[in-house]
Amino acid sequence: MTESPAQVKLGYQLLRQGRPLDALRLSDQILRSSPENPHALVLAAEAHLMDEKLVEALALMERAIVASGGNPILKLKKGRLLLEMRRRAEIPPLVKDVATQATSNGNLLWLLGNLCYRCNMQSEAIRYFDAARTLIGDEPGLVYELALARFFSGASEQAERDLDRIPANSPQSAYAMYLRATLRKQTPQRNHVADLREKIRQGTRTQADTASLHYALAKELEDLGEFDESFSALRIGAAAQRSTLRYDVRHDIAAMRAMQAAYTAEAFQTQATDGDAGEGAIFVLGMPRSGTTLVERFLTQSGQVRSAGELPDFPNLLTEAVAHIADTRADLTPAAASLGIDFPALGREYMRGAREAAGGHRVFIDKAPLNFFYCGAIRMALPRAKIIHLWRDPLDNCYALFKTLFFGAYDFACDLEDLARYYIAYDQFMRHWHMAMPDRILSVQYEDLVTTPEIEARRIYAWCQLEWNDAALDLPKAGQVFATASAAQVREPIHLRSVHSSRRYWNQLSSLRDTLTAAGIPLQP
Template sequence: MEQALARGIALLRAGRFSDAVTFGKSLVATWPAQPRLFAFLADACQAAGDLEEAIDWIDKAIAIDPAVRHKVKKAWLLSGALRRDEIPALALQILAQADSEGGPGLVYWQVARLYYLHNRLREAIECYERALRLEDRPDWRYNLALARFYAGDAALAETDLEGLLAHSPQAGTAIYLRSVLRRQKPEDNHVADIRARLGTGFQKVENEAAALYALAKELEDLGEYGESFRTLESAATAKRGTIVYDVGKVTRGLGEICASMDEAAMAGPTQGHAEPGAIFIVGMPRTGTTLVQRLLMQSGRVADAGELLDFGFHLTAGVERIRREDPRLLPTQAALQADFAELGRRYMLGARQMADGAEMFIDKLPANFMYCGMIRKALPNARIIHLVRDPLDSCYAIFKTLFFSAYEFSYDQEELAEYYLAYRQMMQHWHEVMPGTILDVRYEELVTNPEEQSRRIYDWCGLDWSPNALAVPDRQAAFSTASAAQVREPVHARSVNSSRRHVERLKPLIDRLATGGVLAVHDYNVPDTGRTDVA
């Protein structure tokens, strides 16, 4: 059996997932009461994309051997299958068993990750702390600091990060997070510390890039704008060198969606899922999406479901099923044949679980802008709010942010411009083919006249106006976003026109946006000198 299991594992490692499933089933037929084989089959089915069958197999393993490791595996499978309502009870069961058996720190860390990914930050923090009491690992301490940051405990998060950096001085993610926890002050910052770390050199480019982003952020906070941007350019160049990305392929994909979702396609009769309550906040990142989320949540009637990947997940799964039946169809063609009612039903089921069953909830994944047409068909009673910001301010805010594993277009000015133009064209397309279904909210108007714009947003969502909308949220309010520090401040216009300090260094970005028709070069006073070395 050991030799046979080793062959099955080799199939998985070789990427032969279907063969691994078939082989695994032959193993359990030969040895029908071996939980390790059931667990292997769960892994094989998961790799093959069949999460429901994977759950069935891990249940068989648990029935024979109720080990914590099998239950943890089941919890992650439930998460992947978006059966989120089953996770809390299973998590409590895992924790109780780990307590009684003296489980390792890894078990508590796994449960903490589950809680964290399902918007249960307080429970996640408690489990991270329990894990660290058993084993103090730098990556776990970073996880704890990040959860504290999103939960509003910036001071404790900074303490965690200082402890981490004392043992792992080249932990770039920790250096960067420490810088974004708060606005840095002349009398209280980490500039000298970051420079010293950079001076000793970094073994990994990713860590050096993160440290450079941290230094650029702190220098900007301190008003050292020229040095900040020069540092930012070095950071972006270093980060871009670590990823493989083809912006042309991505923008062509957005164009293909627009071409398929034309006026005729949108006008065609569709049976969607009529359940109300979903509010999608879309746009580019760093455009005020979190501020709108905060204003709505302050009503007391709207919950946060997070930045969900659910809609794209269910749509992609539906498209794959259709294409298996008819491989001749392009993905965009198959999408129009989706069962929109079922797509909407599945989405609402999972999203409500993330929002604890709230009547109204927010899905704040900015990239959902590409699905606006499909959202309209699947969820005709959903509300879509689109944040619009000055093009250069928008792109600059993105360019100066380290997103780690997201928004790969953000590390090169020309690639950023190409993506931004494709996004603008797509949003214009949605307005043309389904007029009146998306509320545009301008960031500049929102921060200069928050009550007027908030009333517009409340009316759009069918909410009675509440003066609480404009209140500064409790410091302990959870916001799982890169803007978590800023969103807890009073509404301000500090970032409006912030890009104007760097018009010469942003000249490649400005020139491409100008040729794309979204701004005029003369509006930004960019001298046509060809120089890009002056901030």
Template sequence: MIDARMSSTAASATLRQQIGQGFELLRQDRMEDAARLSESLLAAHTRDPQVLLFASEVRLAGGDAETALGLIDAAIGVMRGEVALLLKKARILLQLRRRAEARQVAAEAAALAGDDGRALWSIGKIYGGCNDPARARELYEQALAVGCGSPDLLYDLATAQFFTGDFAGAEKSLGALPTDSPAIGHALYLRSTLRRQTDVRNHVDDLQARLTAGFPDATRRAACLYALAKELEDLGHADRSFTVLTEAAALKRRTLRYDAAAERTAIDGIRATYTAEAMRAEIPGHGEEGAIFIVGMPRTGTTLVERLLGRHGEVASAGELPDYGQALAAAAHERLSAHPGKTMVEASLLLDFAALGRDYMRSAREAAPGSRMFIDKMPINFMYCGLIRRALPKARIIHLVRDPMDSCYAVYKTLFNQAYHFSYDLAELGAYYITYHRLMRHWHAVMPDAILDVRYEDLVTDTEGQARRLLAWCGLDWRPEVLSPAKSDAPSTTASAAQVREPVYTSSVGKWRRYEAGLRPLADQLMRAGISTGRT
């Protein structure tokens, strides 16, 4: 009996060692070796939860999320009530854009988490991924209350407070963040964006002192510089602000591995492929109504339009969804495997667009449950206007247009979170804007009257008139509450969460001219491309 127990213990130790080796293979990106080991372990240990977890990670790394989900479900069947496994399942469900199920699993995990602060924090992140920053905030606060002291938790809490309109709470949370936190750079920038800084209340001295003391990496220093540039702009120090901003952008750009030309080429490829002839092809789409896409360059007033429409009782915001691009990419990859000689864009012409539309609507509605109509405010969906029209012929597409120089300056001065890499170099920004401008002209040409252009300048000077126009375009009746004070707004999960809760203002119109000397090369670049730098 003793020998049997010793043998069992040794076998268990060997198995754990093999699993550890398997995870190391994944870290080394040795996918074939990891896959062979997972198959071997699964054959011998079909009900071991750690083996099932490892096998799930292998499938996930290989892009097979559905099989990975099945393996996690098998592990949960063996070890019911294991919060870590439930969290893993919820993350996979989010990857599959199955938000309703992810919420259910997150709720189950929350009921089991007790006073495990890290688990509560992780559950909060699941709700954040489900476009529910209010519930995420509750869980972050619970995690802090039970003693989870991670600095990154404070930053996540501040972000949720920012999205839900508690700017004072966000500033307090950010103030408690240690100076050596990995999130400190973005925390300083978020702190600066929470409100307009004034002569009697600002962080300029603090930011300058931090820059003098130094940061351990370029990413954190760049974020601090962005914060300083923003506060100097608020205080009216235009020249100093632009000098700091130029340094910040150049430093940020050096931290990125980004092929600007390749991205522009891909966008041009869409324009070349989706010709007028291609758009005339009789291809059935998914006839469901309810989707409202707001597209354009970032920082052009898309969030303001989202706020106006979202105050209508029949419309809810789903936030900036990656869903259409993800669903499109997955479907095109399947077609590409059957037609390897084609490009991704060419393969997309062969899609079952009705199936693509159904897939998108399923996941998008789960981000705004219970509403007849929903808003998808992902700006870069401008690339897919023609493909959206094919997949969802009854979707409403709204395109925000802003003075090109105001648009580019607003993008250039913003520190984005892992997005819009073209924005950190003026020449790359100009080239991207030209590419975007050409594509939007193309969409209007090949599908006339399918897209409503809304000018930012008209939106802020004639808000009611534009609101009526927007509602009519979406087939909605006029309701004066769409103009009601911003304090009634639901959470906003965008960089504009602070601005959209202020009254509509016109001070950003023509703002680029304060920085005209520094922005002149960009203006010349746009003019050479035939794009007027005045209002067009």
């Protein structure tokens, strides 16, 4: 069919315009006369994916792979689909298959490493990124992704050497400078303050670059004890980051309040919550930067528990299930509609995908902090799951969030007013869960965790019905993965440096303090 390349091109234009059904009709026209046209099959798969029909998209992608003679790029597209479908056990064999085709293709090895990185297969990601760099050199984007995988795996010295290879004029440079600042504690003898100041003086291309450089400078100045200068840099970085976002904290607060209104103590009484669903699942949740990664460390060090990482699975499954009800019940909020879903089915699908993420281990941790939104739904779907809530001194927690540059997450963290309002709503939300679900959530305070670690760790093990093992208090082994902003700190011996660290900025955080205290959240100087 001589016109098919032009039609396929038109189909992708339709996808860019957000018209998947029109693109699908066009691909169907091509496939009627050329049923195994790989380009049309991929177009149809992409259209189904945009229309959130993943099963159909996967079937079409598999046909395209066969029709193309086993094109490795299409196999990687299939890998992305499998990840989105939570079919993680199928990804390692696919990775090995593509690796046999990628031995001399640096760009393909880079893409393969990226798939492994997204699947939290960091050692494999590092291997393929390294092999790609041997073939195509120090491509800045590749070097940055390699450094990030090393950071999560605890190879901070190597990551810093990688980042030093990124040219100052590359698009990744500013992000690299922030990552470099977070790899270790900076010292008077070894820091990048002068370099960062010079880069800021020269000017930046985008607000995102301005944010990255100022967050990096703030972090290094704080390490050096230059607290006033650090906070001044942080203010500039946070304002720049906020300017890149389209975020309204009222939407998150409304979502929390809707959950509170729907998931009452009475609602739990009318739902069947018995059975063995969730056996082996441990949810570690709370505000980000509250100590969740330290709990993950304690639980995984004994070898009895495997971390599945910070999974998006539970909220995604809940959203998918609610969408089917919302189509016919427009009068209900999503939270109220969620009470009508098939919770056992949700629980089964969650356990399947999450356990695959944990390598099939019987007991696993899901450490997505914002799962605190879903404590009620977790109880409905997974009545045997364990929930551990981390909380921390409110001002310390808020400051730890404010000083961290998150990429694509926690948009409330870069504005002190948004942060205060979000924290207040979170505090009220967790009080609701404890009242509506008494004795279902173990609360652990970060300050207790670092002051009396063995006492708290034993309490956590008892809650999870795990046999105590002294290895829980050991430092993480080399290569152990923590895919989180706290990846550097969690490898250190337990310390009290972060306790009341926000008090250095007591005056600078006055607006945050005033809002928190007005809401009844007590703060001590």
